[in-house]
Amino acid sequence: xxxxxxxxxxxxxxxxxxxxxVVDIQNDFIPGGALAVHGGDSIIPGINRxxxxxxxxxxxxxxxxxxxxxxxxxxxxxxxxxxxxxxFKSEGLGPVLWPDHxxxxxxxxxxxxxxxxxxxxxxxxxxxHRDIDSYSGFxxxxxxxxxxxxxxxxxxxxxxxxxCGLALDxxxxxxxxxxxxxxxxxxxxxxxxxxxxxxxxxxSRALKTMTDKGVRFIRSADILxx
Ligand code: VGL
Ligand code: ZN
Numbered sequence: 001x002x003x004x005x006x007x008x009x010x011x012x013x014x015x016x017x018x019x020x021x022v023v024d025i026q027n028d029f030i031p032g033g034a035l036a037v038h039g040g041d042s043i044i045p046g047i048n049r050x051x052x053x054x055x056x057x058x059x060x061x062x063x064x065x066x067x068x069x070x071x072x073x074x075x076x077x078x079x080x081x082x083x084x085x086x087x088f089k090s091e092g093l094g095p096v097l098w099p100d101h102x103x104x105x106x107x108x109x110x111x112x113x114x115x116x117x118x119x120x121x122x123x124x125x126x127x128x129h130r131d132i133d134s135y136s137g138f139x140x141x142x143x144x145x146x147x148x149x150x151x152x153x154x155x156x157x158x159x160x161x162x163x164c165g166l167a168l169d170x171x172x173x174x175x176x177x178x179x180x181x182x183x184x185x186x187x188x189x190x191x192x193x194x195x196x197x198x199x200x201x202x203x204s205r206a207l208k209t210m211t212d213k214g215v216r217f218i219r220s221a222d223i224l225x226x
Contacts, residue, residue: 001207003168003190006217013224014053019060019158021137021149022047023165023172023193025115026066028101028108035101035196037166043192044114046220047164050192051119053225060121060156062149064137064171066102067109067125074133075100085198092132092141096198104128124149136174137163138182150182160185162223164192173206176215186215189223 014020028034030041054061068074076082076097084099102109111117126134126147134140137149153161161184163175172193179186188210195203 001204001211003193003203003207003217006190006207006211008190009187009216009218009222011222011224012218014057014059014162016059017157017159018054019062019153019156019161020051020054021062021064021161021163021165021175022051022115022120023064023137023163023175024066024102024167025063025112025165026102026108027110027112028066029166030112033101034099034108037194037196039194040166041112041114043164043194044112046192048114048116048119050162050164050189050220050223051116053223054162055119055121056225060153060158061119062122062124062137062152063111063117063120064149064165064175065109065111065123065125066127066171067104068102068127069130070100070103071130072103072127072133073131074098074127087199095202102127122152124152135170136178137171138175138178153184158184160187162187162189162218164189164220166194168193168195169202169206170196173210176210177213180213180215187218188215189220190217191219191221
């Protein structure tokens with residue numbers, strides 16, 4: 001299954017009840033960063049355009065920000081003898097360990113300078129508990145601890161959430177699946193997301209699971225400005 005082949009919705013105009021979440025457009029996920037996602041920078045201009053469409057229509061735009069303390073449990077450096085991208089599976093961690101990334105207050109944790117953060121009304125930070133990782137913007141990997149995103153969206157009347165950003169096979173994927181579980185209609189904007197691709201089956205697993213759970217896919221060009 002390839003992202004380009006997924007069935008896409010056509011020509012949809014954002015309206016009341018819609019919101020946009022932009023996932024982890026931070027220096028460490030951009031080429032040159034600690035956990036670089038191939039082509040991560042190439043989606044930023046398109047993300048700015050779509051954020052403008054939502055904010056101009058007075059619809060919620062939320063940024064998520066990976067925000068780890070130093071020594072975070074998801075870092076290979078916290079596990080003696082392990083290297084970044086080594087396979088690792090334990091409660092709420094894995095399937096691989098990561099390089100140190102998005103350390104709180106570090107330049108790598110900052111939003112990329114080209115991201116136009118003026119269009120966002122809320123920033124949800126995640127992954128700030130040293131012993132729990134959080135791929136999803138809604139729920140930490142213990143599947144209990146909430147980030148507050150659901151409360152924010154519900155209080156702004158959101159029913160349908162569009163997501164884009166990095167990385168397709170981790171934070172975008174888990175946010176999309178949790179969103180469905182919390183009752184949102186979820187749309188991944190296919191041309192505005194890029195994967196890490198580690199381990200090698202991470203993208204195919206993510207696409208299959210999202211499809212099975214009822215996540216929908218749309219191209220940014222099919223989201224119409226008002
Ligand atoms: C992410 C791996 C580790 C992501 C965050 O934003 O997708 N991936 N931390
Ligand atoms: Zn992380």
